Amino acid sequence: MLSSQGRLVAAKSSSVSSIAARALSTSIASASSSTPVKSAGVPLTRAGDDAVATHTLAKWSGGPVSRAGTGGRSSVSGVVATVFGSTGFIGRYLVNRLGRVGSQLILPYRGDEHAYRHLKPMGDLGQFSFPFYHLRDKDTVKRLVEHSNVVFNLVGQEFATRNFSLHDVHVTGAETIARACQEAGVGRLIHVSALNASTESRSPFLQSKALGEQAVLAAFPNATIIRPATLFGPEDRLFNRLSVPMRTPFGVPLQNYGETRKQPIYVVDVARALIRAMEERTTAGKTFELVGPKEYTTAQLLQYMCDMARRPMRAFHVPSEIAE
């Protein structure tokens, strides 16, 4: 069964610093296993988590804003961060974790106000600003990062669209952000790539992610690269995507006879890892691969879903050439 507390495991890779990756996963593990905080005799499980996050964030210094307050949403954590791609899946979890300890966030968006309105309650009044931007507008991107001491880049898309190719978003866009950070003297850049990103990959998505990493490191050598595996969580594109064909009489189309292996990671763990990467200065210039604790085949994941939904498992094979 999938654990909702998917732990982060630092995978071995020549380009990955295993020591720092171990440190990252250890510090995350120790944060989650610490004794729950008690208030007036009542154990606070979720708030205990908050207290840990507050405590560790409070150690983070180096920003232009001084810390103030008791560490809750109405305090000032000292972190001023720009989060590109905050309107997406990981974004909401990262913004919530940063917001609840009183960080000041610049959350650029494209589209209209509906794109970001779910993020508004995550910060105290006046703590978040939502400027409109275009990824190709280098001057605006630079203005968006120049007051921040940390920048997160979560911008990504699975497929090319009419207006943006994968290269536009994952390489040119990532380079624009990294260059703006370098020119504006931003302290930390955390760039989110993807597990198995490689220029040798058959997948155009993974190829563009690998090229993006190279472009980011060329522009901002101290960037921290985070490569998460497939994520799961309420808004994921793993279980939600399987759930639609699962209800049809035909069943779910599976490539590779359902033997494709995945090591899904919980979205909250990725958000926590991003914050840890920001806090730990030793992560600068390093690459981390984030995977869940267990490996599953896609057929096992589908079986798990069908069991939970009490539905018979129906699936059929689709050759990779057709699926791609």
Ligand SMILES: NC(=O)c1ccc[n+]([C@@H]2O[C@H](COP(=O)([O-])OP(=O)(O)OC[C@H]3O[C@@H](n4cnc5c(N)ncnc54)[C@H](OP(=O)(O)O)[C@@H]3O)[C@@H](O)[C@H]2O)c1
């Ligand atoms: N989800 C996963 O399983 C997974 C696994 C491995 C790696 N990743 C990577 O992790 C990062 C975040 O993933 P996610 O699941 O949060 O992605 P997501 O839900 O698709 O969100 C992507 C974000 O990027 C923005 N974006 C996309 N194209 C853009 C463009 N041309 N200009 C400006 N903004 C653009 C989106 O803005 P709008 O809201 O306006 O569209 C959104 O805020 C991505 O780089 C993704 O490739 C994700």
